[in-house]
Amino acid sequence: MISFKNVNKWYGELHVLNKVDLEVEKGEVVVVCGPSGSGKSTLIRCINRLEPIQKGELFVDGMAVHDKKINMTKIRADIGFIFQSFNLYPHMTALENTTIAPLKVKKMKREEAEKIGRKMLTRVGLADRMDHYPTQLSGGQQQRVAIARGLTMKPKIMLFDEPTSALDPEMIHEVLDVMRDLAKEGMTMMAVTHEMGFAREVASRVIFMDEGTIIEVAPPNDFFTNPQTDRGKTFLQSILTH
């Protein structure tokens, strides 16, 4: 489904992605973790070309994302992207946030878009908040609206960039619950997160990155209980002792 082949990216002199090779199968749930500055956010932001790559090849569902000439609109319409800071549109209600892209990008009819939007908002547990504005919602609720917004496009892939990092602790589980359900239903997911409980439950693989390179790839239980590399060990110690 997602295929990184020798992907390299630089920010000026800084080599943020270094010879990355990665294959994500359909229906897989992959968790990416690592210290800050490791390139993990950049990795998933390249998938829908929020960031371009300079070298290598990136394929999403068979389409060449690295090709400058390709039409990203179709590809992006099939990918749901969840940001750390939610990025909901403040001047639209929750429902309007979910329907704007289906209406304008997928050119759906209004009744159909609203039907799906309502269904997705109900699915994330916000049936009674559809006409609320983002400022009237808590952080956890806003992030769930963001997820509903992604789902209303009926995507093939869902990408999460530290979805719970900006939330107060008591709101983290409501977002993780939604993500867990999605994973169990077979959605192809890639998530940058340190939530190990979530990773253990639903991830098929954990990717550990540092300084732009993939250091370790292992099933979550293996990685969390017995990391093979020194850097992996150091990283786990740092997140466990806090």
Added chain:
Amino acid sequence: MLETFNFRVILEYMPLYGQCFLATLWLSALSLLGAIIVGIIACAMRLSKSRALSTIAGIYIESIRSTPLLVQLYFFYFGLPSMGVMLPEWVTGVIALTLNSGAYYAEIIRSGIQGIHFGQIEAGIASGLSYFQRMRYIILPQALGATIRPMLGQAIILVKDSSLLSLISIVELTRAGQLLTSERFMPAEGFLTTAAFYLVLYYMLKAFSGWAEKRLIFREAH
């Protein structure tokens, strides 16, 4: 002086003042419309990726901001005929007002757009919205809410600036005062009445500004 304030003369000149009040309104409204359009275009040029367009818009905006309106007005009033272009005075006046306020509107709109959180635009990109769709549904609606107050502020400035049109013989509110002064030697009656009319316009616009802000703020639930 107050005892000799001649209200009768003012009443006599009321029809003229009425006409001139409408003239000021009409000239201002026309220029305002033009200025907003020019402002949007100039702002789009300034923010575009093309260096040529951005530079042209930049030169336009900086020239207007660094020179007085009166000089711009005289520039067109004396300059256009020397190029062979003969226009009625009021057209020249409207052109000068439009181009002047247009530059300021371009800056106001630019700061409104640049004040929007980049994350929103990213969310728009990520869901596949095109540049124009992002502009239309995400950026412009929010920029509008943020800039309503400075835009109406500039509108008030424009109405006051229209007084300069009296200096190129256009018959509007200030000219009415000048006429009362030159015809009847009563500058007090003439210009104080003029001032009163402008104050009416000023408070009307301020009230509208307050009402518009309330409506927009309610809509955004901020």
Added chain:
Amino acid sequence: MWSFYFHELMRSMPFFLKGVYMTVAVAGLSLIFGTIIGFIAGILRAGRNKPARFIVGAWVDLIRGTPFLVQVFIIFFILPGIGIELEAFPAAVIALTNLTASFICEIVAGGIIAVPQGQREAATAAGLSYYQQLRFIVLPQAMRTILPPLVGQYVLLVKDSSVVSAIGVVDITRVGWLTVQRVPEGLMVFGLVGLLYFAICYPLINLSGFLERRMTVASTKL
């Protein structure tokens, strides 16, 4: 023909330089007096005395609600009516000072109000009087907010000074107006006029922007 007019224009350069001197004189004097009066008015506007706040506020509103040209005419034509004979230059300085002071008043008041309440509470707890607080605690901090728009106001002052040409003050604009009667090349003459104003205003605008950026950095360091 064009080169003949250009030659004539160059011969008028001394005249233009006199105009520059006049503009600088009018603007400079108004700047000094306007700043002093503006600061005093601003302190009153942000102060504890309610009647003072109201009166100053009403004065500011009157000035903001009417065009500067009308204010110039009122001062020049009407003051003689109550016994104050005025020539063009003093009338111009009075009008421009009045205008500048009212805008600076709002800038200063805004800067004072922006200083966090906690600062005053700390100073009160330490036993400082109201005026001591103002002088040592509030105003120094307010200056950070006040300085950039203050410089911006000086730019406006130079531009607004062009309006006094309407009552005969021989500033850059008036020199242009007189010259274009002899040298009917409006574009050239007022192009030059514009350039002269640009030379004065453009650096000031950049100074204002520079100050704004520096002030923001300084406050975040805190």
